[in-house]
Amino acid sequence: DIQMTQSPSSLSASVGDRVTITCQASQDIYNYLNWFQQRPGKAPKLLIYDASNLETGVPSRFSGSGSGTDFTFTISSLQPEDIATYYCQHYHNLPFTFGPGTRVEIK
Amino acid sequence: EVQLVESGGGLVQPGGSLRLSCAASGFTFSSFWMHWVRLAPGTGLVWVSRINNDGRTTNYADSVKGRFTISRDNAKNTVYLQMNSLRADDTAVYYCARGPFDFWGQGSLVTVSS
Numbered sequence: 692d693i694q695m696t697q698s699p700s701s702l703s704a705s706v707g708d709r710v711t712i713t714c715q716a717s718q719d720i721y722n723y724l725n726w727f728q729q730r731p732g733k734a735p736k737l738l739i740y741d742a743s744n745l746e747t748g749v750p751s752r753f754s755g756s757g758s759g760t761d762f763t764f765t766i767s768s769l770q771p772e773d774i775a776t777y778y779c780q781h782y783h784n785l786p787f788t789f790g791p792g793t794r795v796e797i798k
Numbered sequence: 799e800v801q802l803v804e805s806g807g808g809l810v811q812p813g814g815s816l817r818l819s820c821a822a823s824g825f826t827f828s829s830f831w832m833h834w835v836r837l838a839p840g841t842g843l844v845w846v847s848r849i850n851n852d853g854r855t856t857n858y859a860d861s862v863k864g865r866f867t868i869s870r871d872n873a874k875n876t877v878y879l880q881m882n883s884l885r886a887d888d889t890a891v892y893y894c895a896r897g898p899f900d901f902w903g904q905g906s907l908v909t910v911s912s
Binding site: 725727729733734735736737740746776778780782785786787788789790791792 | 833835837842843844845848857859860893895898899900902903904905
């Protein structure tokens with residue numbers, strides 16, 4: 692199985708800050724990577740697919756990059772409504788494993 | 799508007815069974831693979847199972863293989879997850895999701911406890 696790691700596990704930043712989360716796969720997953728946002732008590736929401744494509748309706752402050760084994764997710768200007776846990780997930784082969792998540796808080 | 803609505807969760811004793819349902823609307827259900835994903839307390843998201851659009855192909859995480867069965871009824875626009883031999887570590891919120899993981903239900907809580 693492909694293992695997904697994320698860092699940091701949590702972060703605290705101020706409104707307006709640039710936030711970056713990294714995700715690493717244990718083997719080459721090409722660009723078969725999603726990024727999700729999950730607010731407490733809510734369903735996950737797809738933000739980025741194919742590593743860098745913004746899902747329809749998602750604000751442009753969210754972006755993704757990378758390919759192969761190393762990926763980056765960025766919030767260009769953190770907003771109060773961005774408080775959530777963010778997960779990467781690969782879909783190169785089964786099982787479609789998720790990263791352990793990064794909790795984002797407001798400082 | 800795409801909607802996925804799960805039901806069937808609840809409290810069950812270890813070794814018991816439960817069937818989750820996920821009713822879909824707002825899209826051509828029979829054209830999409832469907833998935834189940836769970837979120838256990840204090841942990842992250844875990845992919846559980848998937849089924850192809852005509853129901854002939856199914857896949858499972860190792861942790862549920864042989865105990866869980868995914869199925870679908872395209873006439874009813876519904877996907878199911880039959881869960882047998884439930885264990886305490888199956889306790890989680892179970893979500894159904896449309897194939898590309900672009901739409902998710904609100905989740906159904908399954909608690910396995912005596």
